[in-house]
Amino acid sequence: MMEIFGSTSSRAIRCIWTLEEVEAPYEIHPIDFAKGEHRSPEFLALNPAGKVPAFRHGELVLTESAAICNYIAEKFPEKGLIPVSGSPERAHFDQWMFFAMSELEQPLWSMGKHRFALPEAQRIPEMIEVAKWEFDRALEIFRIGLGDQTYILGENFSVADILLGQTLFWARTFKQPVEHANLVAYSKRLRERPAFQRVRALSKEGK
Numbered sequence: 470m471m472e473i474f475g476s477t478s479s480r481a482i483r484c485i486w487t488l489e490e491v492e493a494p495y496e497i498h499p500i501d502f503a504k505g506e507h508r509s510p511e512f513l514a515l516n517p518a519g520k521v522p523a524f525r526h527g528e529l530v531l532t533e534s535a536a537i538c539n540y541i542a543e544k545f546p547e548k549g550l551i552p553v554s555g556s557p558e559r560a561h562f563d564q565w566m567f568f569a570m571s572e573l574e575q576p577l578w579s580m581g582k583h584r585f586a587l588p589e590a591q592r593i594p595e596m597i598e599v600a601k602w603e604f605d606r607a608l609e610i611f612r613i614g615l616g617d618q619t620y621i622l623g624e625n626f627s628v629a630d631i632l633l634g635q636t637l638f639w640a641r642t643f644k645q646p647v648e649h650a651n652l653v654a655y656s657k658r659l660r661e662r663p664a665f666q667r668v669r670a671l672s673k674e675g676k
């Protein structure tokens with residue numbers, strides 16, 4: 470059984486969404502930051518960084534949301550969530566996965582860090598405006614890359630859409646405007662997926 474540590478209110482949602490897309494049996498272990506569960510000895514044994522998501526499958530323990538999503542997708546090749554290694558599609562897939570993590574997410578997370586996540590003494594309010602500017606630039610590259618395609622790789626939905634899409638949803642919770650018509654339509658398309666609807670239901674249950 471695959472086990473995911475972290476809830477839908479964190480980056481663990483990417484892995485939970487991937488698990489719902491492949492329709493695998495899995496178990497969620499929510500980690501309550503307010504209770505300090507991410508700092509418990511049991512959790513630190515899984516992820517010494519004290520961050521979620523963490524993932525366990527038998528003897529394998531993984532951290533980093535993108536790596537976990539890829540592992541799950543590779544286990545279910547028939548679901549087509551990750552292109553075959555060595556193909557041009559895989560090269561584009563990797564490009565967008567790295568873009569999601571290093572270009573699109575990074576400024577959003579900078580906003581979060583300088584608003585509430587860093588210890589107060591480490592926060593630099595000016596960084597928020599810099600991060601907004603960086604996010605808008607990344608969004609523009611995303612807009613061009615998506616163009617009028619259904620998904621980032623064309624007609625086939627992949628884990629790259631989970632990472633990119635979830636980061637767009639995150640922008641909305643940070644009240645960061647996403648107004649490009651193709652990105653708005655893409656977000657709507659992703660939200661309507663049955664697997665994502667199931668994730669929303671879990672979220673309403675507090676998982």
Ligand SMILES: N[C@@H](CCC(=O)N[C@@H](CS)C(=O)NCC(=O)O)C(=O)O
Pocket residue numbers: 478479480481507519520521522532533534535
């Ligand atoms: N790059 C990591 C980031 C993980 C991360 O920062 N997770 C946040 C929650 S979404 C966390 O656990 N923060 C707790 C902390 O930093 O102490 C990933 O994508 O998995």
